[in-house]
Amino acid sequence: MAEKTIDIQSLEHIFDNMVNVMDQSKNDIFTISEQSRQAFQEMQNELGIIKEEISRVITEGDYLEDMTRHSRRRLADVSKNFMKFSEEEVRKAYETANDLLVRLSINRMEEKQLRVRRDELDRRIAALLDTIERADQLVNQVTTVITYLTSDLKKVGEALESARQKQDFAIQIIQAQEDERKRLSRDIHDGPAQMLANVLLRSGLIERTYTEKGPVEALSELNQLKEMVRNALLEVRRIIYDLRPMALDDLGLIPTLRKYVSTVMEYEKDVTIHFMNNGTEKRFESNFEVGIFRLVQECISNALKHGNSRDVWVKVEWLRDTMNIVVKDNGKGFDQNQTKEKSFGIIGMRERIELLKGEMKIISSIGNGTTVFFRVPLLETNLVE
Incomplete structure (x- = not known):
């Protein structure tokens, strides 16, 4: 018995050390990610300034180039008719042409240096984006493993x-x-x-x-x-x-849905959401109303994000002991016969409708949009007086 106890304690110690090392590694990766984000932002700011400087230098260079051509013509005229001009005029023509030539040369060198710096920043920003993405993936994966190992399943x-x-x-x-x-x-x-x-x-x-x-x-x-x-x-x-839609507790389900639909259309200017409510709304406990709201929210989000829909129709119907909800869109639809490994949104909706003791049906095909039907029983136990 003593040996078995010692073995268990040793295994627990090893397991705890392993989790601690993984957790420290996650923190280190997160630190690298945040440092990379900060460096990325600084480079983005510098890149913006560099681009403005390039624009300024190019404008200045174009002006100097025009002035240089003008001074060369003036110098050629002076050289050709040397006897017509005073010594001071000849000297001034040569000095002006030489000064503009030097300034133009310096301008072109500055432009070249700025372009080199811009290209270098573009390369470093691209590399940082790759580093940030990889770090985020690693943090996500390590966190998932740690949580899975330490969670009570x-x-x-x-x-x-x-x-x-x-x-x-x-x-x-x-x-x-x-x-x-x-x-x-x-x-x-x-x-x-x-x-x-x-x-x-x-x-x-x-x-x-x-x-x-x-x-x-x-x-x-x-x-x-x-x-x-x-x-x-x-x-x-x-x-x-x-x-968390704060209006849900104060106003109820239907006003909150109307507000949500209006908010979505404010952000998505080319999207129209047609909302209809038939029947008299009843107030239910918070968890019930949140569940219904999240179902409609998920359907609208899927229609816009995955279906690329421009028109969405939402209809809520209140019956004596049942609520019927239909969310329909004119998006690209999907093949229901193909199993999607990452269709967690649909899985979440099915779990939520099961908690509400309701039913869900999805009708969709490629090119013909998607229609989702919900049927939820209005139980007296959920009713708020």
Whole structure:
């Protein structure tokens, strides 16, 4: 018995060490990723400045080239009619031509150096993007493994028929969580964070614009800056709304769905969502209303993201003891006979409709759009007085 206890303790110690090493490795990879992101942003800012400098140098070079041609013609005229000009005029013609030639040479050298730096930044930015993507994939994979190793799968296993199902289901849940965290991180980084970084860069250029081009151009830059801040605020509100529609608890399901549809159309200017509600809405407990909202939200998201739909129809019908929901789009559709390994959105909808004790049916074919039917029983136990 003592030997067996010692063996178990040794195995636990080895397992804990392995998890700790993996966790430290994940943190190291994450640090590398964040450092790469910071370097990427700095290079992007520098690249923007370099491009502006190149534009300025080219404009200046074109002007110097015109002036050089003019001075050469003047010098040729002076040389040809040497006796007609004074010694001072001849000297000035030669000095002007020589000075413009030197300035043009310096300008071309500066342009060449700026172009070399621009090309170098482009290469380094491309390499950094590859590094960031690889680091994100590694962090995601290591986190999935660590979570899977350290999670208690027994509670999940009670609802599954075999160990194989238990493993697959647990990994899918963990992967979905990590994908959602990664999506939220990307939304913040590519949306508000990027916009605010651009605001910081543009704010530094306003003073320079005022000095070089005057108050009119500076005011134009300031108006563009205000628009960027406004867009960043709208993006933050969209992300918060996607996480949890706060209006759901206050207003109820139908007003929140109308607001969501309106918000989507604000962001997707070429998309029209036709919303219809038949019958008298009833208020149900929060989990029930959130479940219904997420089902409709997932259908609309799939129609726009995967189906490339431009028109979506949403119909909610309230009956005495049943709610019927139809979400139809005119997108590209899909082949239902082909199993998609990563169709976790559909899996999630099926699980959610099962929790609501309802039914779901999907009709779709390539080129003919997709229609999703939901039938949800309105149980008295979920009703809010």
